[in-house]
Amino acid sequence: MTELNSATSPNPDTLKVALLGCGNVGSQVARILLRDADSLAARTGARLELIGIAVRDLELARDPAIPAALFTDDARALVRSADLVIELLGGIEPARELIRSALEHGASVVSGNKALLAAEGPALYELADATGVQLSYEAAVAGAIPILRPIRDSLAGDKITRVLGIVNGTTNYILDQMDSTGADFESALAEAQRLGYAEADPTADVDGHDAAAKAAILASLSFHTRFALENVHCEGIRTISAADIEAARASGLVIKLLAIAEKVELDGAGQAGVNVRVHPTLLPREHPLASVRGAFNAVFVEAEYAGELMFYGQGAGGLATASAVLGDLVSAARRIVLGGPGRTETTKGSVPALGIDAVQTSYSIGLEVADQPGVLAKVAQIFAAHGVSIETMRQTIHPAAEATGSTARYAELRIVTHRAIESALAATVAQIRDLDVITSVTSVLRVEGV
Numbered sequence: 001m002t003e004l005n006s007a008t009s010p011n012p013d014t015l016k017v018a019l020l021g022c023g024n025v026g027s028q029v030a031r032i033l034l035r036d037a038d039s040l041a042a043r044t045g046a047r048l049e050l051i052g053i054a055v056r057d058l059e060l061a062r063d064p065a066i067p068a069a070l071f072t073d074d075a076r077a078l079v080r081s082a083d084l085v086i087e088l089l090g091g092i093e094p095a096r097e098l099i100r101s102a103l104e105h106g107a108s109v110v111s112g113n114k115a116l117l118a119a120e121g122p123a124l125y126e127l128a129d130a131t132g133v134q135l136s137y138e139a140a141v142a143g144a145i146p147i148l149r150p151i152r153d154s155l156a157g158d159k160i161t162r163v164l165g166i167v168n169g170t171t172n173y174i175l176d177q178m179d180s181t182g183a184d185f186e187s188a189l190a191e192a193q194r195l196g197y198a199e200a201d202p203t204a205d206v207d208g209h210d211a212a213a214k215a216a217i218l219a220s221l222s223f224h225t226r227f228a229l230e231n232v233h234c235e236g237i238r239t240i241s242a243a244d245i246e247a248a249r250a251s252g253l254v255i256k257l258l259a260i261a262e263k264v265e266l267d268g269a270g271q272a273g274v275n276v277r278v279h280p281t282l283l284p285r286e287h288p289l290a291s292v293r294g295a296f297n298a299v300f301v302e303a304e305y306a307g308e309l310m311f312y313g314q315g316a317g318g319l320a321t322a323s324a325v326l327g328d329l330v331s332a333a334r335r336i337v338l339g340g341p342g343r344t345e346t347t348k349g350s351v352p353a354l355g356i357d358a359v360q361t362s363y364s365i366g367l368e369v370a371d372q373p374g375v376l377a378k379v380a381q382i383f384a385a386h387g388v389s390i391e392t393m394r395q396t397i398h399p400a401a402e403a404t405g406s407t408a409r410y411a412e413l414r415i416v417t418h419r420a421i422e423s424a425l426a427a428t429v430a431q432i433r434d435l436d437v438i439t440s441v442t443s444v445l446r447v448e449g450v
């Protein structure tokens, strides 16, 4: 391995590519780089030579399509010899240290690591700018879907007002399986893991953290201001029960985990901030996002001049994600071949990050109440006191629960509100919880798109 980057010589015939990680995505990237070497060279203007693949365990049986000689357990040395580094390890360290080392050595970097980019993106970008190389991460948000490049480049002359999407394939797969086949949560998750959609630690998917990292990246690029993970309100899908899914279906709705970044007007004087959030959301079945099935993702972008745009495709899976990685790689390689400055990020704006309390949404609230006179009036009074108006209220009377020896009938209420400020909705629910006639608040879900 030579220490000199070929990128430093003008018009290089060959660019050296180091791959870090050979898991679901990395192994597919390696296969494509080897199999499609000629066509990639034709598109790039230089050969993309895979010089090594950093793995943790050299003894592990690997894909026979990848020559064994390419594997190394010395990622640091590999990075120092490359013109282009592809980071597909996941996690914060050693990914951060290796990316920094690559950028400092003048290598461009392609990464799919949203956890790292949400946490460290701006610092890494500054480093890439300082050394005149590129840091690209299309794979990090919505897998194969070209979404970051359109936001950053194609919409650079527009003003984005709202981004709303399904950006986690694993949770969409789980919710879809629960809805369409009645599968239970655990078996749907196990299948998502088997299919290579889930993160190494799937709690990142299930608890919404993966979607939150993507939401932070999307918001930062869309609103030209850095939004950190701490700015993202995050709720996962662990609390969604089969009963919630059934109740949604009965009302012509479907539950999806949505990432939303939207401009919120603070007053009539043009003051605005941005709220970024991830939470399970009820959508009408005819809403375009409702028909996004399996591990597919879709992102709606609303912009002042372009209007509504929708991006749809495979949000997870090794091969599909490899497509986004290769796209970034060829683009970065072309810049080396053709010369010219790298792309710069514009996340130095100062739009305030607003908490979820400031947003307008509507709630679907499930309640179990005593079946006695006056209950509805008490509940309705609380809504009125908070200025929240009720759009629909459905009541189902259940017979006494014989199994528990109870003789009292009880009623199930499902209330859908009109749009209101989140803080008023949350305060309404909190006060309802304390009513003596309420047995339990069985679910609270936000509703969009009605």
Ligand SMILES: NC(=O)C1=CN([C@@H]2O[C@H](COP(=O)(O)OP(=O)(O)OC[C@H]3O[C@@H](n4cnc5c(N)ncnc54)[C@H](O)[C@@H]3O)[C@@H](O)[C@H]2O)C=CC1
Pocket (backbone or CB within 6 Å): 020, 021, 022, 023, 024, 025, 026, 054, 055, 056, 075, 087, 088, 089, 090, 091, 094, 112, 113, 114, 115, 139, 140, 141, 143, 196, 197, 198, 199, 200, 315, 316, 317, 318, 321
């Ligand atoms: N799987 C998917 O559908 C998508 C994954 N991504 C991202 O791409 C990255 C890779 O994802 P996957 O391939 O699914 O993960 P994976 O867990 O299948 O692969 C990661 C590989 O890196 C290896 N590794 C970890 N630390 C290492 C180290 N210090 N040295 C050498 N090897 C090391 C692991 O042993 C594993 O083989 C992650 O950042 C993930 O968030 C992004 C979009 C979609």
Ligand SMILES: N[C@@H](CC=O)C(=O)O
Pocket (backbone or CB within 6 Å): 140, 142, 143, 167, 168, 169, 170, 171, 197, 198, 199, 205, 210, 315, 316, 317
């Ligand atoms: N685990 C992620 C993989 C892609 O980013 C997901 O399920 O979407």
Ligand code: NA
Pocket (backbone or CB within 6 Å): 138, 139, 140, 141, 142, 143, 144, 145, 146, 147, 148, 324
């Ligand atoms: Na993408």
